[in-house]
Amino acid sequence: MLNLQLARKYSTAIFEIAQEEDKLVEYGRELADVRSGLATVPAATAFLSNPQVETKAKKELIQKLFEGELSANVYNFLMLLVDKRRIALFEAIEDSYRELSNEARGILIADVTTAAPVDEAQTSSIKAKLEKITGKQVELRLHEDKDIIGGVVVKIGDRRIDGSVAGRLESLRKELLANN
Known part of the structure; x- marks a missing residue:
C-alpha cells in the first residue's frame, strides 16, 4: 500500500x-x-x-x-x-x-475480451460503439479467453458488460436454479 x-x-x-x-x-x-x-x-x-x-x-x-x-x-x-x-x-x-x-485527456481504457482474435473492422466497430455509449475517446486493450465461448466481455473501470455466451449460460443456469 x-x-x-x-x-x-x-x-x-x-x-x-x-x-x-x-x-x-x-x-x-x-x-x-x-x-x-x-x-x-x-x-x-x-x-x-x-x-x-x-x-x-x-x-x-x-x-x-x-x-x-x-x-x-x-x-x-x-x-x-x-x-x-x-x-x-x-x-x-x-x-x-x-x-x-x-x-486529463478524457480517454477511457476498455479491456475487451473475446474468444477468438478480432479483425480490424470488428475492433473499429467495438471502439465506435463504446465511444458512443461513454461519450469519451476509448482505447482498447484486447484479450483472448476461449472460456467465454463466444461474444465479448468489456470492462471499463469498475463497469463490466458481459455479452459472452458463457455469461448468458451462467445467467440462464442461475435463473433455472432460482425457479426450483
Whole structure:
C-alpha cells in the first residue's frame, strides 16, 4: 500500500510537469519506452532494483541506456528515482502516470475480451460503439479467453458488460436454479 502511495506521488509530480509543458503524450511515450526498454533486459531491472548496488552504478546504467534518448525532464526524473531509491517503483509510477494522463485527456481504457482474435473492422466497430455509449475517446486493450465461448466481455473501470455466451449460460443456469 505504501509503495502504491509513493508511486502515485512520483507519478503526480512528473504528470504536473508534463501538464505545465503541455507534453502529456510525449512524456507518457518516453516513460512507456523506458519501461519497455527495461523489460527487454530483465538483468537491468534486477540491477536497478537491487538495494545493494550503489547509486552511482545505477546512474551510470541509466546514463548508458537513456542519455540523449529522453527529454531532460524525464531523464532527470529517472535520476531522481535512483537518488531517492525509488526506481524499483518505476512500473507502478508509469501505470499511475498513464491513468492520470488518460483522465486529463478524457480517454477511457476498455479491456475487451473475446474468444477468438478480432479483425480490424470488428475492433473499429467495438471502439465506435463504446465511444458512443461513454461519450469519451476509448482505447482498447484486447484479450483472448476461449472460456467465454463466444461474444465479448468489456470492462471499463469498475463497469463490466458481459455479452459472452458463457455469461448468458451462467445467467440462464442461475435463473433455472432460482425457479426450483
